[in-house]
Amino acid sequence: MRRLTDTALLAALWIAAPALAEEPVYAPALRVCADPNNLPFSNQAGEGFENRLAEMVAKTLGWSVTYTWWPQRRGFVRRTLKAGLCDVVMGVPEHYDLVETTKPYYRSTYVFVSRADRHLDLASLEDSRLHALSIGVHLIGDDGNNPPPVHALGQEGIVDNLRGYPIYGDYREPNPPARLIDAVTDGDVDIAAAWGPLAGYFAKRSQVPLLVTPIDDDGRFAPLRFQFAITMGVRKGDDALRDRLNAFIEAHKAAISALLTGYGVPLVEPVQTASGGH
Known part of the structure; x- marks a missing residue:
């Protein structure tokens, strides 16, 4: 995914500003770690469903969206989220152990x-x-x-x-x-x-x-699975952002499903056990 945002020029401009000038107030940003070339998930033009989902989250929170771009392959989480360059990965499997995951959104x-x-x-x-x-x-x-x-x-x-x-x-x-x-x-x-x-x-x-x-084979090749629940991932310990994202997911289930359906994403329901669990 990614070209890193250059803050050096902004820092220079802030230093050069008049000392008595009133400092501008910036809205918080949803800082997203994303791949710039990986549709249908994300791209640098903002055309992926994870881009659109990030916009929905930010609008609900009253925030802006910024990106750290990096190809989503080995080392992606380490070089972006864990490096502190961004705060959320919009799509990771449930219980992915490199991050703190939200509740699944599809x-x-x-x-x-x-x-x-x-x-x-x-x-x-x-x-x-x-x-x-x-x-x-x-x-x-x-x-x-x-x-x-x-x-x-x-x-x-x-x-x-x-x-x-x-x-x-x-x-x-x-x-x-x-x-x-x-x-x-x-x-x-x-x-x-x-x-x-x-x-x-x-x-x-x-x-x-x-x-x-x-592929209708879940359970036939155990422990292999063919269905996966997808969540958002934040840094471990970032409970505040995780909770905000969970609240968004809970309140916008229908809108999220409509977004995914529009992108052709096959949605499946969790398999129910005899006791009613997953």
């Missing part, structure tokens, strides 16, 4: 993406047809820390027909993770397994009709 799922004219209608990683299809997946690195569908497909013995697309990609191009969805559109792969918000957003914008189907 829950989404990994999905299959295929061309509608292929009529594949796949919904499970156990579907035997996957052995004969070329399958696009995101790859994070060579240390085994890849998305859940990659591990589940490996358990099914589906390896040789996987086509990996680095999730970080070529950062000189717009929204590098979207190359996986482009591969489906262009026919380079038969089907892709991707995180729902990314897939839903770019499928809506594809010139070729695409089918987005939730």
Whole structure:
């Protein structure tokens, strides 16, 4: 994500101001850590749903929004939030241990993406047809820390027909993770397994009709999960900001859902246990 805000010039201007001049009063700012090139989540033009959500939060609080931009990859939290350059990451998994998380504001799922004219209608990683299809997946690195569908497909013995697309990609191009969805559109792969918000957003914008189907396998490949609750993350110990954000989430559930739906995010409800819990 990110170009850091330069405060040196502002500091020089303040020092040069007349000593008796009345100091201006600035509204507090929601200081957001964000990726400048990662739609549908965020970009430097403010077009992502996390950008829009930050604006909604700030408007409710009577604050402004400022950004620290940094590519969202390894070291992102350490170089931004933990470094004190910004105060909130707008999208992190529930219980993410590097930050203090808010209550979830949406829950989404990994999905299959295929061309509608292929009529594949796949919904499970156990579907035997996957052995004969070329399958696009995101790859994070060579240390085994890849998305859940990659591990589940490996358990099914589906390896040789996987086509990996680095999730970080070529950062000189717009929204590098979207190359996986482009591969489906262009026919380079038969089907892709991707995180729902990314897939839903770019499928809506594809010139070729695409089918987005939730992967309905939660529980079948335990401990792997395919659905995740997403929260906002603040620095550990920043209970005041966490509580403000929790209050916003609680009061604006319908508006948040409408925002996400407009971006094509597949929303799922928490799985209920027999006792009514999660």
